[in-house]
Amino acid sequence: MKVIVDNKIPFIKEAIEKIADEVVYVTGKDFTPAIVKDADALIIRTRTHCNRELLEGSRVRFIATATIGFDHIDTEYCRQAGIVWKNAPGCNSASVAQYLQSTLLLLELLKGKKLSEMTIGIVGVGNVGSKVAEVARELGMRVLLNDLPREDEEGNTDFNPLQLLAEECDVLTFHVPLYKEGKYKTFHLADGAFFHSLKRCPVIVNTSRGEVIETNALLEALKTKQISDAVIDVWENEPDINLTLLNKVFIGTPHIAGYSADGKANATRMSLDSLCDHFGIQAEYCITPPEPENSIITAATSTEAYLQMYDPRKDSEALKMHPEHFEQLRGNYPLRREKTAFSTISVSTP
Ligand SMILES: NC(=O)C1=CN([C@@H]2O[C@H](COP(=O)(O)OP(=O)(O)OC[C@H]3O[C@@H](n4cnc5c(N)ncnc54)[C@H](O)[C@@H]3O)[C@@H](O)[C@H]2O)C=CC1
Ligand SMILES: O=C(O)C(=O)[C@H](O)COP(=O)(O)O
Numbered sequence: 001m002k003v004i005v006d007n008k009i010p011f012i013k014e015a016i017e018k019i020a021d022e023v024v025y026v027t028g029k030d031f032t033p034a035i036v037k038d039a040d041a042l043i044i045r046t047r048t049h050c051n052r053e054l055l056e057g058s059r060v061r062f063i064a065t066a067t068i069g070f071d072h073i074d075t076e077y078c079r080q081a082g083i084v085w086k087n088a089p090g091c092n093s094a095s096v097a098q099y100l101q102s103t104l105l106l107l108e109l110l111k112g113k114k115l116s117e118m119t120i121g122i123v124g125v126g127n128v129g130s131k132v133a134e135v136a137r138e139l140g141m142r143v144l145l146n147d148l149p150r151e152d153e154e155g156n157t158d159f160n161p162l163q164l165l166a167e168e169c170d171v172l173t174f175h176v177p178l179y180k181e182g183k184y185k186t187f188h189l190a191d192g193a194f195f196h197s198l199k200r201c202p203v204i205v206n207t208s209r210g211e212v213i214e215t216n217a218l219l220e221a222l223k224t225k226q227i228s229d230a231v232i233d234v235w236e237n238e239p240d241i242n243l244t245l246l247n248k249v250f251i252g253t254p255h256i257a258g259y260s261a262d263g264k265a266n267a268t269r270m271s272l273d274s275l276c277d278h279f280g281i282q283a284e285y286c287i288t289p290p291e292p293e294n295s296i297i298t299a300a301t302s303t304e305a306y307l308q309m310y311d312p313r314k315d316s317e318a319l320k321m322h323p324e325h326f327e328q329l330r331g332n333y334p335l336r337r338e339k340t341a342f343s344t345i346s347v348s349t350p
Contacts (some may be wrong), residue, residue: 011288215236
């Protein structure tokens with residue numbers, strides 16, 4: 001079996017070389033029809049667009065994407081062509097929740113917001129949104145949820161219309177997949193009309209996909225103070241992002257909310273599991289992220305402790321200083337571990 005693997009997928013080399021007869025490593029944006037032509041499987045990330053143009057006439061029968069989102073896969077073409085694809089549901093959801101937790105703490109620390117007096121609206125309550133809801137409740141926030149597909153399917157009353165979130169929330173955070181069309185379309189879900197409907201001058205957070213928010217409408221909302229701040233991890237037209245927006249946001253990061261080493265290891269393991277499952281291969285591998293340099297956190301406050309574990313300001317400063325390095329900042333991302341990796345967290349003022 002021949003497998004083409006994105007060369008920025010970590011912790012994969014030893015395992016995949018045991019599983020496959022031939023492995024070729026390629027930069028995500030450089031997968032071409034010639035490279036994939038005689039491959040049986042691809043293991044990709046969001047940087048590889050798997051569509052007719054890439055796959056037609058190839059031997060590829062299976063694609064694993066080491067990501068949660070799969071909007072870079074033309075699922076209809078794959079269905080027609082008999083190509084099976086798998087994503088890695090939930091793999092880095094705890095990492096995105098960590099990003100949100102640190103961001104909310106920074107809003108309290110630096111912007112004088114009192115989280116326990118604020119309402120957060122969560123748009124999309126799947127793997128990520130549910131964990132973000134937990135984090136927000138732990139921080140004492142009132143939480144309002146919006147999830148149209150779940151509301152339709154489950155018929156329960158935990159969910160609210162987007163309009164209610166627009167009216168009552170001080171923070172609005174997006175955790176929906178990118179759907180370009182259909183009943184649950186999320187492309188430009190936050191457009192000019194949405195920003196006009198806001199009542200409490202909220203902070204907008206987007207870690208879903210850039211296209212969920214219309215960039216020009218967001219810029220206008222910042223200019224006219226319909227929103228007080230924006231925290232943006234995902235952008236329209238990555239890596240050529242809107243620099244005016246980057247300079248105006250409170251936190252602007254290069255699509256790394258899901259980049260904890262824990263999340264990356266989960267993604268790699270899940271991709272290998274689905275590849276083995278698809279081809280009926282029995283293989284043993286153990287994918288674990290490296291230990292943190294120091295597994296003991298000592299801090300004066302719990303906020304400081306969480307920011308020692310992950311502080312989005314560092315990623316934001318690096319991007320603002322060198323936006324042209326968007327892809328390099330992602331490709332060479334430093335080791336970041338989630339809370340469970342630390343053996344002791346000692347806080348003097350709990
Ligand atoms: N910035 C980053 O590094 C990362 C970004 N993501 C993005 O976040 C998205 C969400 O991730 P998960 O929670 O794991 O996905 P998920 O599939 O578990 O949950 C998505 C939720 O959104 C809901 N939804 C779909 N359409 C909606 C609509 N029109 N209005 C309201 N809710 C809607 C779904 O019913 C579902 O409950 C991914 O699709 C991906 O694009 C995911 C991981 C990392
Ligand atoms: O999992 C997703 O969905 C994401 O957006 C990823 O965190 C992005 O990961 P890469 O494609 O950059 O590996």
